[in-house]
Amino acid sequence: MEKEKTNVDATTPLLDTIDSPADLRKLPAERLPQVCAELRSFLINSLSSHPGHFASSMGAVELTVALHYVFNTPYDRIVWDVGHQAYCHKLLTGRRDAFSTNRTLGGLSGFPSPKESEYDTFTAGHASNSISAGLGMAVAASVHKDEPHRNVVAVIGDASISGGLAFEGLNNAANSNSDLLIILNDNDMSIDRNVGSLNSYLAHLTSSKGYNDLRYSLAGILRKYNLITDIGKGRITRFNNSLKSLINHEQNIFEGLNIRYFGPFDGNDVATVVKVLNDIKDFKGPRILHLRTTKGKGFLPAEKDPATWHAPGIFDPATGERPQESPEKPPKYQDIFGSTLVEIADSHPEVVGITAAMPSGTSMNKLAEKYPERTFDVGISEGHAVTFSGGLAKDGMKPFVAIYSSFLQRAYSHIIHDVAIEGLPVTFCIDRAGLVGEDGPTHHGVFDLAYLRSIPGMTIAAPRNGDELRRLMHTSLTLDGPIAIRYPRGRAKNKLSGTIEHVTIGKGVRIKDGNDLAILTIGTVADDTTDAIKQAEHDTGKSIAHYDMRFVKPLDSDILTEVARKRCPIITIEDGTVNGGMGSAVLEWLADYFNSSEREETAMPRLIRMGVPDRFISQGTPDQLHHLCGFDAEGIYKTIKSILK
Ligand SMILES: Cc1ncc(C[n+]2csc(CCOP(=O)(O)OP(=O)(O)O)c2C)c(N)n1
Numbered sequence: 159m160e161k162e163k164t165n166v167d168a169t170t171p172l173l174d175t176i177d178s179p180a181d182l183r184k185l186p187a188e189r190l191p192q193v194c195a196e197l198r199s200f201l202i203n204s205l206s207s208h209p210g211h212f213a214s215s216m217g218a219v220e221l222t223v224a225l226h227y228v229f230n231t232p233y234d235r236i237v238w239d240v241g242h243q244a245y246c247h248k249l250l251t252g253r254r255d256a257f258s259t260n261r262t263l264g265g266l267s268g269f270p271s272p273k274e275s276e277y278d279t280f281t282a283g284h285a286s287n288s289i290s291a292g293l294g295m296a297v298a299a300s301v302h303k304d305e306p307h308r309n310v311v312a313v314i315g316d317a318s319i320s321g322g323l324a325f326e327g328l329n330n331a332a333n334s335n336s337d338l339l340i341i342l343n344d345n346d347m348s349i350d351r352n353v354g355s356l357n358s359y360l361a362h363l364t365s366s367k368g369y370n371d372l373r374y375s376l377a378g379i380l381r382k383y384n385l386i387t388d389i390g391k392g393r394i395t396r397f398n399n400s401l402k403s404l405i406n407h408e409q410n411i412f413e414g415l416n417i418r419y420f421g422p423f424d425g426n427d428v429a430t431v432v433k434v435l436n437d438i439k440d441f442k443g444p445r446i447l448h449l450r451t452t453k454g455k456g457f458l459p460a461e462k463d464p465a466t467w468h469a470p471g472i473f474d475p476a477t478g479e480r481p482q483e484s485p486e487k488p489p490k491y492q493d494i495f496g497s498t499l500v501e502i503a504d505s506h507p508e509v510v511g512i513t514a515a516m517p518s519g520t521s522m523n524k525l526a527e528k529y530p531e532r533t534f535d536v537g538i539s540e541g542h543a544v545t546f547s548g549g550l551a552k553d554g555m556k557p558f559v560a561i562y563s564s565f566l567q568r569a570y571s572h573i574i575h576d577v578a579i580e581g582l583p584v585t586f587c588i589d590r591a592g593l594v595g596e597d598g599p600t601h602h603g604v605f606d607l608a609y610l611r612s613i614p615g616m617t618i619a620a621p622r623n624g625d626e627l628r629r630l631m632h633t634s635l636t637l638d639g640p641i642a643i644r645y646p647r648g649r650a651k652n653k654l655s656g657t658i659e660h661v662t663i664g665k666g667v668r669i670k671d672g673n674d675l676a677i678l679t680i681g682t683v684a685d686d687t688t689d690a691i692k693q694a695e696h697d698t699g700k701s702i703a704h705y706d707m708r709f710v711k712p713l714d715s716d717i718l719t720e721v722a723r724k725r726c727p728i729i730t731i732e733d734g735t736v737n738g739g740m741g742s743a744v745l746e747w748l749a750d751y752f753n754s755s756e757r758e759e760t761a762m763p764r765l766i767r768m769g770v771p772d773r774f775i776s777q778g779t780p781d782q783l784h785h786l787c788g789f790d791a792e793g794i795y796k797t798i799k800s801i802l803k
């Protein structure tokens with residue numbers, strides 16, 4: 159069957175003349191549809207060979223053009239939520255020529271980054287922070303009495319606004335009377351299908367359109383005759399309330415919070431968005447503008463399947479065809495997690511799965527396919543996901559909660575307060591642990607070992623391969639307390655062997671013995687370490703011991719005693735921060751060991767901690783980043799050589 163052609167024109171003559179929003183603002187409004195069309199062509203052509211987030215930016219084209227057209231950026235502030243939809247913002251703010259470097263080492267960040275551009279007002283990457291950050295900026299502008307008046311706009315998606323942090327921001331914004339404009343970019347999608355009652359409510363608002371249009375028109379009349387600023391907030395509220403009772407309509411949730419609501423409008427019609435923004439931009443107080451958009455707009459395959467096209471990888475710009483993944487490749491860690499969970503659930507009816515808006519990213523969708531009633535997508539709410547799991551565990555369920563390492567940072571207090579203090583048997587499956595690659599510093603999962611290690615009663619493990627992940631997941635069922643199993647993004651090195659035996663909690667593995675140097679690893683860095691050791695032993699004639707610690711807590715004291723008695727230098731290696739991670743745990747153990755009275759005459763051996771240094775690591779391929787941080791096979795080899803010299 160012949161593929162549907164999308165007929166993308168690669169030329170962008172008008173866009174080529176826009177090097178900043180000031181250039182855009184010089185254009186007559188009639189030319190904006192062409193700017194939008196060219197932005198879409200640019201995105202399709204560029205992202206087809208330089209992959210990144212696709213569908214969200216495609217849906218936000220008109221919104222982005224209208225924002226930079228109506229507002230005086232960068233003086234006025236646009237705060238993007240998550241920021242994966244901000245590619246057109248980058249293209250309009252002087253970064254068109256550099257866009258082919260998007261998400262690469264030394265290139266543009268895939269998210270707004272204040273280090274990169276004055277137009278990027280705040281760090282973005284994790285969902286739901288834009289309202290709070292925007293409110294902070296709006297309050298700062300009013301405290302500074304900035305002249306001319308500085309507009310602040312937070313742009314947030316329908317899934318991100320359901321996050322707890324966004325609710326907290328709304329709650330505060332409503333109370334503060336700050337001139338914050340919140341734009342709700344509602345495409346009825348998260349990465350996967352959006353969930354939750356707010357989502358249903360937003361869909362319902364669309365059906366209340368007649369009522370909202372009437373309110374908007376009346377507000378326009380008030381504004382035209384300059385009544386808005388004069389009549390005062392109380393009277394506006396009374397006006398709204400009378401209107402509501404006039405039409406006998408239920409109260410709008412945002413209005414109920416004292417945030418003026420406008421919409422829903424067609425967010426993919428640039429003329430409409432420009433008009434509405436012009437109409438409401440000078441209104442006072444917190445406002446929300448609800449725009450309905452289509453995720454993937456303008457590229458049929460993405461419109462039809464926005465979940466696949468959230469971040470599709472490379473594709474044919476004409477047909478949308480994407481390269482097939484070879485079935486010969488070893489499985490992804492996330493898929494090993496997903497299929498093992500199904501296998502465990504088959505024989506354990508008390509097992510349930512929880513994901514915070516990442517069913518396909520974590521492969522929790524495998525459990526959902528087989529056991530939909532035992533799988534819970536709770537939306538972008540990592541804190542809630544953890545506390546919810548605590549509640550489930552308290553009453554006899556066995557929750558496996560799968561969350562990306564960096565997103566789990568959001569739930570730190572919940573882990574301690576709602577799981578660990580009671581020692582509840584929750585299995586934390588921490589995906590995307592270590593340096594994730596192209597998503598960069600907001601998404602690197604490098605802090606988990608450090609932040610979990612200090613929690614009493616927490617068991618922490620990391621598999622060195624896919625088989626070990628399966629073993630650890632099965633073993634977690636035997637534990638009467640919380641356990642965290644962290645594993646990386648991407649594929650295992652080898653296919654699964656198929657055998658599953660339980661492992662002993664707190665026990666590592668001696669991979670090979672040796673006397674001149676001892677290397678302790680955690681997780682998948684074991685492979686590069688093995689390669690480096692082979693080469694170094696061959697080149698130096700020395701013998702090197704290698705242990706896979708497997709558990710960071712409890713540490714294997716038998717292995718550590720064996721290593722301490724060797725009196726040789728020690729290297730620890732982990733795909734995580736060296737400050738507080740596995741290396742630090744070993745250092746503490748050794749300090750205690752050599753400080754004890756019977757060994758006080760003996761000096762502690764030299765110990766080198768390898769891993770992610772104490773700074774934020776940029777984006778790049780995982781291989782590049784491991785190299786940058788010095789713990790790829792080459793870096794490990796060099797360190798070994800320098801020690802053995
Ligand atoms: C705290 C947090 N959890 C999860 C994610 C992963 N994530 C990235 S985008 C996204 C969906 C966002 O949906 P929405 O806000 O509606 O924007 P859209 O992609 O639809 O434009 C999710 C869950 C994240 N970035 N941050």
Ligand SMILES: CC(=O)[C@@H](O)[C@H](O)COP(=O)(O)O
Nearest residue numbers: 240242283469519590597647
């Ligand atoms: C924007 C965002 O946070 C996610 O889309 C993230 O980029 C997912 O990355 P994975 O490809 O690792 O699922």
Ligand SMILES: [Mg+2]
Nearest residue numbers: 315316345347
């Ligand atoms: Mg959405």
